[in-house]
Every structure is written in C-alpha cells, then in structure tokens.
Amino acid sequence: MPHSKHLDRTFSVLRDLERAAAPDEIARLLVDAFTRYGVSYVMAGIVPTPGLPARRHAGFVLTSTMPEGWARRYVTRGYALHDPTVRRLCTSATPFDWSTVPPDTPIASRIMNEAGEFGIRAGITIPFVTLDGEPGGISVSGDRIEIDPAERVAVNLVATYAVGQLLLMNSRPSAQAPARLSPRERETLQWAAEGKTDVEIGMVMGITAAGVDYHLRSARAKLDTVNRAHTVAQALRAGLIT
Amino acid sequence: MIHIVTPANAHRYADAMEQAWRLRHDIFVAEKGWTELARPDGREIDQFDTPHAVHFLAMEGDAVIGYSRLLPTTRPHLLSDVLPQLCEVERPVGPQIWEWTRQGVARSHRSKGRVVNPVSIALLTGIVEWGLAHGVNSLLLQMPTLYMIHVIQLHFRPQPLGLPVQIAGEEIMAATARFDARTLAKLRAVRGDSNSVLVSEPAYLVA
Numbered sequence: 486m487p488h489s490k491h492l493d494r495t496f497s498v499l500r501d502l503e504r505a506a507a508p509d510e511i512a513r514l515l516v517d518a519f520t521r522y523g524v525s526y527v528m529a530g531i532v533p534t535p536g537l538p539a540r541r542h543a544g545f546v547l548t549s550t551m552p553e554g555w556a557r558r559y560v561t562r563g564y565a566l567h568d569p570t571v572r573r574l575c576t577s578a579t580p581f582d583w584s585t586v587p588p589d590t591p592i593a594s595r596i597m598n599e600a601g602e603f604g605i606r607a608g609i610t611i612p613f614v615t616l617d618g619e620p621g622g623i624s625v626s627g628d629r630i631e632i633d634p635a636e637r638v639a640v641n642l643v644a645t646y647a648v649g650q651l652l653l654m655n656s657r658p659s660a661q662a663p664a665r666l667s668p669r670e671r672e673t674l675q676w677a678a679e680g681k682t683d684v685e686i687g688m689v690m691g692i693t694a695a696g697v698d699y700h701l702r703s704a705r706a707k708l709d710t711v712n713r714a715h716t717v718a719q720a721l722r723a724g725l726i727t
Numbered sequence: 728m729i730h731i732v733t734p735a736n737a738h739r740y741a742d743a744m745e746q747a748w749r750l751r752h753d754i755f756v757a758e759k760g761w762t763e764l765a766r767p768d769g770r771e772i773d774q775f776d777t778p779h780a781v782h783f784l785a786m787e788g789d790a791v792i793g794y795s796r797l798l799p800t801t802r803p804h805l806l807s808d809v810l811p812q813l814c815e816v817e818r819p820v821g822p823q824i825w826e827w828t829r830q831g832v833a834r835s836h837r838s839k840g841r842v843v844n845p846v847s848i849a850l851l852t853g854i855v856e857w858g859l860a861h862g863v864n865s866l867l868l869q870m871p872t873l874y875m876i877h878v879i880q881l882h883f884r885p886q887p888l889g890l891p892v893q894i895a896g897e898e899i900m901a902a903t904a905r906f907d908a909r910t911l912a913k914l915r916a917v918r919g920d921s922n923s924v925l926v927s928e929p930a931y932l933v934a
Contacts, residue, residue, distance in 0.1 A: 492815055492890060499887065578873070613873055616843055616880040616917065638872075638891040638898060645872050646887075649879025656880070706909060 494518075495639045502647050506714035508548040508654055511647050515625070516550055518643060522636075525627035526550050526605060529651055532565070532574055532620045539563030547621070547651040555603040559596075569593045574612045574622040580641055583608040583626070604628050611644050615652055623648050653711050664707040666725050673700040675726045678717045729853030729924045732782040743784055746791040748772055754831035775804060775828075783853050785832070785846045793832040793846040795854060797825040800867055804828075806888075806901055810869055813901035815889030819867065824903060826867040827854065843877065845918070851881070852914040852924045855906050865903045872898045882906070882913040 498518045505511045515527045529547040542560045549556055558564070565571050569586045584607070588594040600606070608626030615621060623644050632640055666674065669690075676686040683694040683701075690697070701713065708723070710716040720726045732740045732747075748770035756765045764771050779802050785793030798804040804826045806814055832846040858864065868878070872891045879885060883904035891900040915921045 489815075495890065496887070503884075613876050616877050618843075638893075641872055641898065642875075642887060642891055642900065645875050646879070646885075649876045649885075652876065652880050653882075 491636065491639060495643060498643050499646050502643070502650055504712050504714050505650065506712075506718040508651055509550075511650055511654075512548040512550045515644065515647055519625050519640065522625075522632045522640070523607070523627045523630045524625040526552070527623070527625055529623035529648055530565070530621055531615065532571055532622070535566060547623075547648070547655055551605075552603045555600065555605070558599070564596050567592045568596050570608065570610050570624065571622065574610065575620050577612050578614075580609060580611040580637070583610070600626075609640075611641055611648075613645070613648055621648070650711065654715070664709075664723065664725070666704055666707060666720070667700075670700045670704040670707070671720075671726060673697050674704050674717060674720050677701060677713060678721065678726055728786060728926045729849055730784045730786055730926050731853070731857060732784060734778045740784070742789070743786065743791050744782065745770070747782060747784055747794050750791055750794055750831065750833055751829055753834075755829065758834075774808075777802075781825075781857070783850050783857075785850050785853075787836075791833070792836045793850050794829060795827060795831075795850045796829045797827055797854065797857075797866075800824050800826055804867070805869060806867060810894075810899075810901070813869060813889055813892055813899065819865070819888070819903050823863055824865040824867055825858070825863055828869075843917070848914060848918055849924050852911070852918060855911050855914060856923055856925050858906065859908065859911060864907065865905045867901070868904055869899060869901050872900050875900070875902065878902070878904050880913075881917070882910045 498514065501514050502511055505514060512527045512529075516524060519527075526549075528549040528551050530549070531545045531547070533542050533545045539561060542563060542565050545565070546560075551559070567590065569588050570583055573581060573586050588597045605626045606628050607630040608624050609630065609632070610622045610624040612620065612622050625640070625644070672690060673686055676689060681689070683697040686697045687694045701716065704720070705713075705716045708716055708719045710719050717726075730740065730743065732744060737744065751771035752764075752766065752769050755761045755771055764773065766772065775796075775798050779799055781797040783795040783797070784791050799822070800807075800820045801822060805828055806818060806826060811818075830847065830850065832844050836846050837844055854866070858866075866883070868874075868885070870878075875885055875887075883906050885902045885904045888901040888903065891898040893899075918924075
C-alpha cells in the first residue's frame with residue numbers, strides 16, 4: 486500500500502512520544518514536530534477549578550514550553566481563569582483557532598495583549614476531557630501559525646496522543662512506598678540505562694533476550710511506568726540504579 | 728454483571744439477545760441516526776452478526792442495559808468491509824486481535840456529568856477478561872480521535888492505522904489497542920472493584 490510521507494512522519498512522531506521518558510521531552514517532541522507550521526510553544530493542562538487559589542494553578546499544568554517570564558506571570562496572576570481560550574475549553578469539544586475566540590472582557594484582552602509581548606500571537610487549542618471528567622486543553626502557539634487543512638487531522642492525532650501519554654505520566658503517585666526490584670530486574674535495568682539492547686543485555690547476563698524483556702516488563706509493572714525510557718528514568722530518580 | 732453470548736450458550740439467552748438487538752436499534756439508529764442500519768422490525772442486526780461474533784451483554788437482573796460486540800479479524804469485519812479507508816497500513820489480522828464494535832449503554836443507565844459510564848467500563852473489563860483468557864491481546868478500534876486519550880489512560884497501548892477521516896461530521900480513526908494484565912488492573916481500579924465482572928458458567932456449558 487502506498488504510504489504518504491506525511492503518514493510516515495506522523496507515525497514516527499507517535500513512536501517517539503510513546504518512548505518519551507518525561508513530560509518536558511513530550512513537549513519538546515511536539516515543538517519539533519510542529520515547527521514547520523510556525524509553532525514555537527506547547528502547553529497542556531487541566532482547567533483549574535474556579536475558586537482555586539492561583540498559587541495552586543501550577544499543579545494543573547501537564548507540560549509547558551512557554552517563555553519562562555510569561556509562564557510565571559500567567560500562573561501567579563491566575564490568568565488561567567480569565568484566559569478566553571481556557572474558558573472556551575469548558576464549552577467546546579472541537580479544536581479551535583485562537584483567532585475565533587474574541588477576548589470578551591478587559592482582563593481577557595489584557596492577557597491576549599501581554600501574550601503578544603512574548604511573541605505569542607497565534608495559536609490552536611485542542612480541548613479534551615480526562616477519564617475523571619476534568620476538562621483540559623493542549624495548545625500550540627507562536628508568532629504566526631499556518632497549518633494546511635489537510636494536515637490538521639495529523640496535528641490533532643499527534644497532540645491527542647501526547648495528552649494521553651502526559652496524563653499517564655501525571656497519574657503516577659509519587660509519594661508511595663519505594664518499589665523493590667529483584668537483583669535481575671535491577672541488573673537488566675542498569676544495562677538498559679547504558680543503552681544496551683535486549684540481545685546485548687542477554688549476552689552479558691547469560692540469559693535470552695526474551696528473559697531480559699521479561700525482567701524489564703516486571704520492573705515496569707513495579708515502577709508503574711509507561712515504557713522502557715520511563716522505567717529507566719524512574720529507577721534512576723528513585724536511586725534503584727545508578 | 729457481564730454475560731458473554733456465543734453459539735454455545737445462545738439458547739439460554741434468546742430473550743436477552745432479543746433485548747440486545749432492540750437496544751442496538753435504539754442507540755445506533757434512533758439516537759445516533761445511522762439510518763443505513765434501520766430495520767422495520769426494530770432489531771438492529773447486520774451481516775457481521777454471524778455465529779463467529781461474540782456478544783457481551785451488561786445485565787441487571789433480566790434486563791440488558793449495555794452491549795458490545797467482538798468480531799474476529801480473521802473473518803469479514805467493519806474495517807475490512809465497511810471502513811477500509813481508515814486503514815492506511817497493512818490491515819492487522821489474526822486470532823489475537825478482535826474488532827470491538829456497537830458499544831452502547833441504555834439511556835436509562837447513562838450517568839450525568841460522568842464521562843466514562845460505569846456500564847461501559849464494566850463491558851470493557853469483561854472484554855479484557857475474556858481476551859486474557861482466550862489468547863487475545865489486542866482490540867481493533869474505530870473511534871473519534873479524542874477517545875485515544877482514555878484508551879491510553881486505561882493502559883491500552885494504541886497504534887493508529889492511519890490518519891483520522893471525517894465521517895458524518897466526526898473525526899474517526901482506526902487503531903489497534905494492545906492490552907495485558909495492567910490494563911485489567913487499571914480497569915478494576917477505575918471500577919473500584921477487583922472482582923471479575925463475568926458471570927461464571929458451569930464448566931459443562933462452556934465446553
């Protein structure tokens with residue numbers, strides 16, 4: 486079957502997203518994938534519950550590559566509750582272009598103007614709802630964005646997939662009893678952290694590649710991680726390997 | 728509880744299957760407006776409801792309150808015969824992958840304000856339990872793009888088969904979704920119940 490170049494590129498981004506070890510890596514992969522459309526920034530988050538103090542808004546951000554100064558101002562001033570593109574998330578289930586969201590209050594206009602000072606003048610937001618029913622959105626933005634209508638579906642697909650991975654990483658409880666790995670699990674993970682393949686690890690340890698895969702999967706289950714890179718990253722963070 | 732109906736036990740589910748056909752008609756024809764499925768007798772039955780289909784019925788007492796169907800990918804199914812345009816790669820086929828279709832919950836059992844319906848989660852849990860017991864490790868899905876978020880959150884590993892296509896005003900995509908014991912654990916956590924959802928059958932009846 487003839488593959489479009491476009492499809493191959495999309496699938497390759499999805500593969501990278503599946504292997505990503507951390508939320509900021511996912512954001513970076515998205516910016517890289519969408520630079521061609523003029524995208525400079527990515528931000529994904531859950532809409533903070535109205536009435537939540539601004540100091541707690543940061544916890545609702547799943548990932549962000551927004552300019553440091555803008556991100557800080559946005560969170561400390563609680564802009565999420567007044568941003569017209571965020572308010573739109575609670576009423577719209579389909580992706581929208583920021584140009585179709587008129588700032589309808591003085592503070593909304595101020596937010597959009599201030600964003601412009603940071604080079605954020607155009608954007609697209611894709612609304613979503615989590616398994617728990619919380620509304621959220623992922624936005625891509627920049628000075629000027631141009632996406633061919635035919636490529637919009639691919640952008641939606643990639644962004645949606647990324648949100649799934651972000652929520653998966655975000656759901657991991659951090660304050661729980663540390664996982665205990667078996668010596669074999671620790672050894673396979675240690676080699677995986679050195680960049681070795683299953684076959685190579687199997688040779689070193691004198692077991693089959695399938696055996697290596699078994700130990701890595703078992704470690705993944707214990708650490709409640711989503712993929713190989715995420716398992717290695719968690720194990721390093723938890724001090725289970727060095 | 729979730730009841731699995733196959734030719735082996737269909738004789739004991741004549742009334743329940745009758746309800747299931749009508750529930751499908753209510754949901755897919757009357758509500759969703761898939762008029763090409765309309766039938767004068769109000770029972771939505773299509774060319775894929777052969778003895779090879781596996782029916783999952785969510786039941787409360789004698790009442791069918793939810794339904795799902797699995798079709799083997801080794802025989803004609805929706806992706807092969809109805810929506811082939813959704814698959815831009817080699818079509819996945821095999822005894823380990825089954826196509827999930829006609830997922831629906833009776834209107835009386837749709838909770839307000841909750842995205843994921845408990846009956847839907849029970850049906851999916853039943854499907855995964857059945858799959859794990861029968862050497863099945865993947866579902867073939869045709870769904871709105873946004874559903875992929877929940878698929879991932881439920882610890883399935885989706886692999887899209889092509890770019891989404893606009894069908895009847897919705898962006899629909901095809902994907903395979905691998906599952907394993909972690910998927911079942913996650914579904915049970917979401918349900919808040921670690922017991923099987925399947926009605927156990929006396930061994931002599933399933934043999």
